[in-house]
Amino acid sequence: MKEGPNIARIATLIGDPGRANMLAALMSGKALTATELAGEAGVTKQTASAHLAKLKDGDLVVVEAQGRHRYFRLAGEEVAATLEALMGLAAAKGQLRTRTGPKDPELRHARVCYNHLAGEQGVRLYDGMLGHGYLRLGSNGLDLTQSGQELVGRLGIALDGNSRAPLCRECLDWSARRSHLAGRLGRAILQFTFEQGWAKRVEGTRIVRFTATGGAAFARAFKLT
Amino acid sequence: MKEGPNIARIATLIGDPGRANMLAALMSGKALTATELAGEAGVTKQTASAHLAKLKDGDLVVVEAQGRHRYFRLAGEEVAATLEALMGLAAAKGQLRTRTGPKDPELRHARVCYNHLAGEQGVRLYDGMLGHGYLRLGSNGLDLTQSGQELVGRLGIALDGNSRAPLCRECLDWSARRSHLAGRLGRAILQFTFEQGWAKRVEGTRIVRFTATGGAAFARAFKLT
DNA sequence: TCTATAGTTCGGCTATGATCGAACCATGTC
DNA sequence: GACATGGTTCGATCATAGCCGAACTATAGA
Known part of the structure; x- marks a missing residue:
């Protein structure tokens, strides 16, 4: 009955509180x-x-040397998706780390x-x-349709040409327990949202805070109800 | 930077080889x-x-006492989805447990x-x-449309009335790295496939083996290309 | 060349937690 | 009631791995 991949090694890697905190910090997407x-x-x-040596050895993070600094980031979307799935389980049993301060609702929102x-x-x-x-x-997975490509072009969203990574990908959300959009398109849209000034990151957290007008503009651009 | 759910506890739980093996065995869906x-x-x-006491305490498994036996099963779809995500990571770095015997391709297939x-x-x-x-x-998540309900009715697939669990749910596949159908409907369809004699489970493994005619009938029933 | 900072390596301490032997409770069978 | 089997509890053992102090390497800047 032991067919399948060896999950224990990966889980042990994530299971140490120190490493888990590091991975959680890297979920911000920044290289640290x-x-x-x-x-x-x-x-x-x-x-x-x-x-970090162990995380690197386990292919959960990648490292990039720059001068005398070594920048670490998550190894890819799959790692992020797995961490989100684990957060979903932890959240389901009420294991929120911070007691429900003002941060928690904002984290759930965006x-x-x-x-x-x-x-x-x-x-x-x-x-x-x-829906649209x-x-x-x-x-072949999630596709950007003809009308989707037109939308992207009309809004002027810049997709980088690094075509190794998939254009669209789903990622399971721990707070909403539903999928959201990842992949190169997901990244480009978030980038675009910041560039338009519709939202900003709250420094030192993963929270994205939309302005009143920015939230409306965001909804209008993608025809969200 | 420590916002969000506490993932270390859950990951530690999965990280022990013994517990990981137990959870992998429970992925067969059987109560053991x-x-x-x-x-x-x-x-x-x-x-x-x-x-098992720890797994139960961590809400990863549920237990059902029957006479002098205690049957354990996974606590729910979310747990299964998380384990699949972990398997995806492990598979990505070539951490297959069994060397590529005949089992591995069959596991990937069904x-x-x-x-x-x-x-x-x-x-x-x-x-x-x-697509259809x-x-x-x-x-509200994944919905069974009107035509979908007609299809289910026409084929005679029995959906149990236990409506607590969601009807449809996605689950990320470790081998194909894509979503597949879970939830009550996913369970009912698998059950139906067995009842029609289209496929059988290979004893002692998670492999589902379709017969030649059964595979064709399955594809025809759901109009798969 | 000298100094400050980023990061690694080594050695020893410590604690957590997995493991099993043995005894113990509970349920079903004869 | 006696007995077998499923499962838990307790106690002791033991290994793994996290942790830090101290010493070391490497890069940047003056």
Whole structure:
């Protein structure tokens, strides 16, 4: 009965509180240095170094050396999606880390998930784009339809040409328990939202805060109800 | 930066090899007794008992006492979905447990995921039903449309009335890296497939083996290409 | 070249948690 | 009631792995 992939190694990797905190911090999508991650995890640099070596060895993070800094980021969308799934389980049993302060509702409403928009707004975007036929679930996965491409072009959303990563991808949302849009398109839309000034990131958190007019403009652009 | 659910506890729970094996065994959807699970994990009854107590305390499994047996099963679709996500990560880095024997391709082709169909066939079903408009992603999640309800009725698929669980749900597939259909409908369709004699489970594994005529009949029934 | 900072390596301490032997409770069978 | 089997509890053992102090390497800047 032991067919299938070896999940214990990966889960053990995520299971250490220090490493889990680091991964949670990296869910912001920013690349962080080893010392910054040490601060997040509440451990010394030596300990953090050991943890990061293990995460790297387990292919959960990738590292990019820049001068005397080493920047760490999540290894990809799949890692982010798995972390979201784990958060969903933890949230389901009431294991929220911070007691329901003002942060929690805001996190549920709109937040960054690795590099795209999550939370209620992310789910709303995903549903709306499917409902209007901008996205379609075809036999090759999630597709951007003809009308979807027109929308992207009309709004002037810049898709980077790095075509290795899939254009569209779904990611399961821990707060709404529904899918939202990831992939290159998901990233581009979040980027676009910031550039338009519709929303800003709250410094030091994963919260995305829409302005009143920005929220309306966002909904209008994607025809969300 | 420590907002959000506490994932470390859950991941630690899954991270022990013994518990991971138990959970993997429970992905077959069958309810297993404590001694059976001890055998799966390769530990003694005492150890298994301790593990199962922790899994139960962490709400990953539920237990049902029947006479002097205690049957364990996964706590729900979310748990299964999370395990699939972890398997996806593990598979991505080539961490397959069994060396690519004959089992592995069959597992990828069609298998049981908790209580519904997964693997290439599961993904194919999901995509086809969306493509033909039997399913739709609406604002309340995945919906069975009018024509979908007609299809279900015409085929004579029995949906149990236990309406607590959602009718349709997506579950991310570790082998195909795509979504497949879970929820009450997903369970009913798998059940129906077995009842029609289109496929059988390979004893002691999660493999679902379609007969030649059964595979064709399955594709015809749901208009899969 | 000297200094400050980023990060790693090494060694030893410690604690958590997995493991099992043995005894114990509970349910069903004869 | 005696007995077998499923399962839990307790206690002791043992290994793994997290942790940090201290020493070390590497890059940047003056």
